[in-house]
Amino acid sequence: MDFDLTDEQRLLKDSVDRLVADRYDFEARNAIRKQPEGFSRELWAQYAELGILGLPFAEEDGGFGGGAVETMIVMEALGRALALEPYVATVILAGGVLRRAGSAAQRQELVPQIAGGERLLALAHGERQARYNLADVATTAQKDGDGWVLHGTKSTVLHGDAADTLIVSARVSGGQQDADGVTLFLVPADAAGLSRRGYPTQDAQRAADITLANVRVGADAVIGAPGQGIEVVRRVVDETIAALCAEAVGAMEATLHLTVDYLKTRTQFGRPIGNFQTLQHQSVDIFVALEQARSMTMYATMMARSDDAAERARAVAAAKVQIGRSGRLAGQKAIQLHGGVGMTQEYKVGHYFKRLTIIDLMFGDADHHLAILAQLGGLIATEKAA
Structure with missing residues (x-):
């Protein structure tokens, strides 16, 4: 199976990465979260200009016809930035309901307004x-x-x-x-x-x-x-979980980079603490957890829009279990390797851990989804004997 991005997907990734890198440093995020709405309307308008607010909607409805992979690319970038804008609420959750069940009149009225950044949904x-x-x-x-x-x-x-x-x-x-x-x-x-x-x-x-x-x-x-609303909600929640897994991968990736940079610059006994082998092993544990989470996120992304409800449920549950476990390991080890500074509000790594913890809890934590996976017979279902 080909996991390489297309030229269009690479362009999307470069554009979103550049936007959040230019506009979403930690100081800017602290200022944004203190605004009355808790996010930046100016940045929301830039999301609209970039086209990511209309990304998953059909072109005939006023969107850009993107798929699950494009959503994964955007969510990873927002996870790295710890973005505060209501992308999940408006585009993924409420927008997903419109895509799946909205009438033509409802979609034609609301999708252009969502894509243009003019209307927020929840x-x-x-x-x-x-x-x-x-x-x-x-x-x-x-x-x-x-x-x-x-x-x-x-x-x-x-x-x-x-x-x-x-x-x-x-x-x-x-x-x-x-x-x-x-x-x-x-x-x-x-x-x-x-x-x-x-x-x-x-x-x-x-x-x-x-x-x-x-x-x-x-x-x-x-x-x-x-x-028949519950079936729609279940379908949209599966797609949302896959998107949240991608956001978590972006947050874990940023956590790893912060930790490795800290190990290279923090000195003890006259040399960087990253020279100590035991700390290198700890950072490798974060890397392994990240790559496990990334693999399961790719699988969930491919399966999230499947019409096979059982296969979709297995993939989403398995990814949510791995994201919960990897996010906890990455966050805990990153805090430990940073020492006391990792617990402060003024340092970014603790905020990544908070977001990873909340993502684990959203729509069922790792234990909840592990129980679902067990009820479904595991990730690879076994055929019952005749």
């Missing part, structure tokens, strides 16, 4: 009681004439406080944990009865808790087939 799906069960939805939607009335609460909505439009999941039938009976709705963030409480997360990103109290939407707000 997927409001998770609820406090659900943990990692995507089918656990207590928010309800009741028919009201031609429209719907939504009532409930959504928790930890990524960049939900800055979004212009929310994609909200709500149950229209069935029990609270039934896979069937959940519908997805487009809801304006300023809709009557909708309130948001935004807050920073441990990795300097932003999230919000969303409350819907008798929020009314029209029939045109429904995304996809009524009652």
Whole structure:
């Protein structure tokens, strides 16, 4: 299998790498995270000019027709930069729902605005009681004439406080944990009865808790087939996990470079500490963990858009397990090799470890996905005897 990038993909990689290298040093990031929205609207506009906001959308909808590999390239670069912009929330999660289930009219209206950097979206799906069960939805939607009335609460909505439009999941039938009976709705963030409480997360990103109290939407707000929203969410979450794995690889790569540079410059007993063999072994452990994570991320990237749900689930679960384990090892060893400075807010390596830790927790940690992988019979499924 050919893992080489095409000329177009190399051009994309060079362009994104150059943008984040020029505009996203650590001091600039510290200034950005202190802004009211927690990210830079100026940089968001530059993302739009570069074309990465419209990257995964079809050309006929106003996008650029990119695939999973192009998303992987962008996410690795954003991971190296510890970028704070709502790329995952708007383009990967909410944008993925639009790509997978949005009507032609919905896509034609929203995709050009997303690609142009004019509209932010967020997927409001998770609820406090659900943990990692995507089918656990207590928010309800009741028919009201031609429209719907939504009532409930959504928790930890990524960049939900800055979004212009929310994609909200709500149950229209069935029990609270039934896979069937959940519908997805487009809801304006300023809709009557909708309130948001935004807050920073441990990795300097932003999230919000969303409350819907008798929020009314029209029939045109429904995304996809009524009652079939969970299947869409599962598909999009698989694609998002693959993208987050790529971001983690970028963060681990930057962590390794920071650590090796530190070992070359920090002196003890009259010589750089990188000359001590035991510390060299520790940095090699980080390198091995990084390459294991990179390999599994490539596999998950190739499989994330597969129509075979079982094979896709195996690949995504296996990648999430490896990313969780590699991220923890890389972060812990990097902090240890840096000593006390690695724990300070003023030094970047600790912030990489925070982001890697949050990525491990998003949509199920390593232990959760290891259990899924075991239930599926492992990464390579064995045929049952007849």
